[in-house]
Amino acid sequence: MKFNTRKSGGGNRLVMNMTSLIDVTFLLLIYFMVSMVIAKPEDRLNPTIRTQDASASGSEADFQPQIVEVILVSNVPTYRLGQHDLATAEMLLEKLRDLPTDLGVFIRGGDGVPVGFAMAAIQAARDAGFDQVTYVPIE
């Protein structure tokens, strides 16, 4: 930083050269503006997770299990609930609303289904009022 002492009207005035400070400040400002990441708003689904073996162990909680399978039927992702093959999460939600929620529901996802499609089944179960949602991978 450079200080100039300049005579003005008989008195000494201290003049501070701010140019370099402002340069650095603007560079910092530009750096933070460019490097800032605007984060997308996120939320969570919080299912219990189990494997196929655990869900088949026949515990008390598995009594009369309600199962939604998310599978490929003729290469098309489909929700299977009992006898019903459902094409969309909205149709699944409608069917799930008719089921008793105190028994919980198992969501079983097949390997070839897109993640977003399978997660929509967990969301539908939560929206239908199921507190106990368990995700089980299909072997």
Add this chain to the structure above:
Amino acid sequence: MRLVPQGTRDRRLLLELTPMVDVVFLLIIFFMVTSEFARDARAEMELPLLPGEQMQQSEEVGLSINIDASGNILLSAAEEPLNLDELKRRVELYVDGEETPRITIRADRSGPMGVFNSVVRVLDESGVSSARIATEIPR
């Protein structure tokens, strides 16, 4: 902006820079505070577009397992992809030191469920009974 009165002999235009420097410093502080350095654990991906559980949840991140659209498993944006054995080792290491392990799976919505299911199996084998699944809140 203050201009020096014209009566003086020094007729140079002097800019009063103090308010501008104040504002620029405030902007820098704003960008420094809002920059999310800790979000390194979040790899860039398209999460399932779902509202999630919309409940107040702990912001404690815990362990984030990212699965991108190609099926690569990443624990942070900066790390190399892991295989399942390495993932299991890292999960067990994390679970050992935690009383209530918080694990979040961030999976790209267009990716297949195969890798997701493998990760669920690894978590189950490591004694993790529930996992949070990240969703992107639709606008």
